[in-house]
Amino acid sequence: MIQLMSLNKCQYILLIEQKSIVTALSISVVFFLILLILGLRKSYKLRQENEELSKAGSLDVDEEKKAYRDFTESHMYDNN
Numbered sequence: 001m002i003q004l005m006s007l008n009k010c011q012y013i014l015l016i017e018q019k020s021i022v023t024a025l026s027i028s029v030v031f032f033l034i035l036l037i038l039g040l041r042k043s044y045k046l047r048q049e050n051e052e053l054s055k056a057g058s059l060d061v062d063e064e065k066k067a068y069r070d071f072t073e074s075h076m077y078d079n080n
Helices: 002-064
Strands: none
Touching: none
């Protein structure tokens, strides 16, 4: 009878420990899931911004193709 009671106490203690382990793991899973969702959201926003900048950058390419104009011939420089 005493062995049965001590066995029940051991099982109860193990059950409590298992419950606390499951709780800790659940909290960890939720935390990393939130980090994953925030990372995916940030990646999506950065991809959209990159596409917008690449479209805007294609407009600047036309300006870069213009002929070079020498700016040192102005009155600020002595080219006499």
